Amino acid sequence: MASRTSVERLGSRGPEALGVLIVVALAAYPVGRLVVEAVGDGVADGLWRGGVGTAALNSLWTSASAASLALLAGAALALLTERFRVPGVSLMRAAIIATLVVPPFVSALSWHATYAPFGLFDDATGVSAAWLEGRVGVVAVIAVNVAPLAYLVVAAGLRSWRVPDLEWAARAAGADRTATLRLVTLPMLRPALAAGWLIGFAASLSSFGVPVVLGTPAGFETLTTRVYRAVAFAAMPDAFEEAVIMALLLAVIALAVALVADARFAVARPAPRQVRSDGRSPRRPPPGGAVGAAWVYLGLTVILPGLGLAVRALTPSVGVSAVPTNWTLGNFTAAFDSRTWEALGRSALLAVAAAVLALAAAGLLVSVRQSSGRGWDGAVLAMFALPGTALALAISLGYGRWLANTAAIILIAYVAKLLALAHRPLAASAAGVDRDLIRAARAAGASARRAWAAVSLPLMRPGLVAGGLLVFLFAVHELTMSSLLHGPGNETLAVVILDYQQLGDPTVTAALAVMLALVVGAAALLLLWLRPRRVRR
Amino acid sequence: MKAPALSGTGIGVGYGEIEALTGVDLAVDSGELLAVLGPSGSGKTTLLHAIAGFVPLVSGSIEIDGQLVSDPVVSVPPERRNVGVVFQHHALWPHLTAVETVAFPLRRSGRGRDSLPEAAGLLERLGISHLADRFPDEMSGGEQQRVSLARALARHPVLFLFDEPTAHLDVPLRSALLEEIDRQRRSDGAAGLYATHDAGEALALADRMLLLRNGGVVQSGTPVEVYEQPVDVWAAELTGPASVLPAEVGSSIAGRQIELSGSPDGIALIRPEWTCLGGPLSGVVERVSYRGTRTEYRLRVAGGAVIVSDDGTPRLQPGDETGWDVRRAHLISRH
């Protein structure tokens, strides 16, 4: 338990106020405006107009199912890579996280290109997934896209506890491998599992790209697609009001679930780092078939759809056979006009700015927490849980008067939504810094600030890099909020891709999507390579 | 003759290119406690883990109660070896109370509904029934380690493995726990393997000792043998305060004709209690250390330095010249 001297408590007032300001500016004020707007428009009868109730139920059902499936896949993979000696584990980890790099709606498109009737798989083998368009397909693709998040959370949980000792204690006490998993590993992982499920639920609830591509054609609507459609035909007088009300509904559901999960599982607080066991022992090889099964899963969900998308990008037009003799680069040349290059540059710049700002804000909140003992974890988590649709509308209402159609308003939305991604690793990193190290620096003559810069900051670097990288990746392919907030001359690349998709030009869309994935993937690899190596014990 | 409770031949453990243990032989009879003494990194924990079944063997074999449990081909899983383990960091499950923790192994062996009452009884016998409904984070280090001991006792194993159980305890708690361990083990008649880096603990507890260095056995014997006749300087320094002076067989140390034992390499080991203040040899006091029960003086003498032990409070100061005497010494090899 960290002890705080009265000297360290000095000067916490200012930063604390700043922390409050950040949370209010990014979330509390815009959501407040949203509530005011919704109430002002007369909420009650708007709610039960044709299909809103169904859409709400669909959203809930989809999010819960997808979160559960994602947790299953993510937790299984985390156990595999963190508990056993898997050959080629770095490659496997890269494949798992690869899905994070691709926008979900592009993922939906690639699944469609590969597995839908008349898709690539169908052409090659005659087998296709007729259920892909509709509720099952939506859940499946959302789950696949959200699984890497669950994986990261559970893997971090597995790494942070002295679980090997505790598992060995169970084995020595007579429990076999399965019983140990059931009675020791999984119960201790419960906070991580709950966090993984919650993050999965929030991400699924926010999901817009997948239901718009796979749900709408089958008449399966979620709240996000309905909001988009309501906003899409604002000539109808109450359409915008309907959108505001649905956005509020989304926000309320998400926050309610977040509240419950946090109360029961203390999800918001990052897991305290515990000392690792001294006994260094080799990991066992995994149970038979596990590695194979993992690769089959990754192949079907990540690799094959990627190939399908690439093939579609090379096909001159829809309906033309996908054989290599027909392949052309025409889609790429058509796609990359000046508008696209500008959008790409803008996306990259915005993502970098968002990462830096989010890290700064997260850093401030983390340091405030250390000084005054009050954590911002709950507020930050709530901001992450808020669906992008709702947040975007709220920010548009709150700041539109001054910042409409500028890059700044998009930046605010990014930082608000993605703050959690920077905050969590940073908070965990900071919690892991032994206070004695700082005291040693102070005793050696360093001022508080110098000690912090010379000792804490370098030790927190893994957290900084992890947080910054995550924010960058998510910001660069963010679609939901960007599509609602961008103005003339402020499109991001994701919005450009959506444009082409809505034009109904799948091959050019695919080409753009492939380019986006490659660019972002390259950036991700570069950043991973630059990450300071953890010191090997 | 009954098979030893534990016997290991040529135990070798490694991963990748690192050899954690090589060629370790040991045998422990029931009722016996073998202390494995060595510095950190010497492989004590790895040896225990190999015996418990947490890591596979690369070479050699391990038998528990006459049955082969480990060799490079065969490995009986830990849950089927009749072994009780007490871990260095307690390894208590954070989501179970003390009584549930102790009941865990009982449940695993099929006690069913009797598990909790039996566990409660065990806690009482150890004098910690007041901890029954507490979670690990509500207990102190000493209390946690006692619960950990109770858990290991629950299944009445034929072999106990103690992995530096007192390493994270305060001094007063240490002796209390050591007493506990001793008592329980003797009443059960089980064998025990006790890994530690504390020579005093090992000498006090053990029936036999094993000195480990870099994964290999340096010496094995009774505590007296190991203390009075260490096989080399390293072993000597590991097991207690040691002074080393040049010597020749059958002749003299620092000019004093004394009886020498051991194999010659030109140096002799002198333990402080084999010396006394006052005598024909001369030296200059370099440092005085008051130990409570006695005072140790480090003297600079012909050929090096020697630590002389004397009952009582300090009588000399650094810089004083004094006489001293040595009764015995042990010829020793350098390595």
Add this chain to the structure above:
Amino acid sequence: MVFRARIMALLGAFALLAAACSSNGSGTLTIYTSVTQATVDALVTGFEEANPGAEVEVFRAPTGEVAARIEADRRSGAATADVVWLSDPLSMYQYQADGLLESWDPAGAATLPTAAVTDTFWGTRVLHLVIVVADGNPAGVVSWRDLTDSSLAVAVPDPRFAGSAFAALGYFGLEPGFGIDFFRELRQAGAIQVSSPGDVVTGVAEGRYDAGLTLEFSARSAADKGSPIDVVWPSPATIAVVSPVAVFAAADPIATARSFVDHLLSPAGQAAIGSTGWTPIVAGVEGPAPPPGTPVVFPDWAEIFQHQSDLLAGYSEVFDG
């Protein structure tokens, strides 16, 4: 702590700078449009060449999004577009009714057919709604009625998303012999609603659907690139939608806004429209057109505007409920 605050201040400044840089100066002409990118680019380039020093910012999005953008701008009180150029007249009627549009008389208005002229907005090009079928029309589709054949897999675009789709809704909804019942029959025969006319073409080209309602432009573009599809100009008539342009009364460089409209209606502008694949509104300009003798009908937009809520409610009931 001070260190952190400094960083935040620096970045705050950076963000504000970014905001300032991208906000529209008053010399910039802002256009909101749902017209295809290539066409817009051609017109803007031509305009900039004819008016050196003019700065043009374009926001291009599907009809619904443009309308939503304007609505959001109005609500938050932010500056909105100077020129709005849409794919169908529905929103224009709304803006006119709300008094948002500038009333004036552009130079080129004289060359336009009377049906394409109002006080505040003018037609620039004609979109044609047709039926797209597989190559060779194996199902033998010839009329709108044929789409209600339950043996065919049919796709229709979403009127709340695409202006052209709403035009179809407007036309059929008020046309005797069709009405909302027409959509009911489509639904009962198993028709699927997709988002855009492009999606309809994709679906037919991939063989998922046998036929669908779409824009002739989308079908032709795909066919030109090799997609195995054909266009049917259906009976009783092809639905023609006029794509209007207007100037907002609150436009900042209002003179520039007006001259952009003039450019659109000029021979050069119309030629650009024709060369990028759309039928120009002015007769005699080179560009794609229906085959000679094809029956074409222009829906009554004033009427459609009056009934839009009922039309949408009826449609929602059929396709949503």
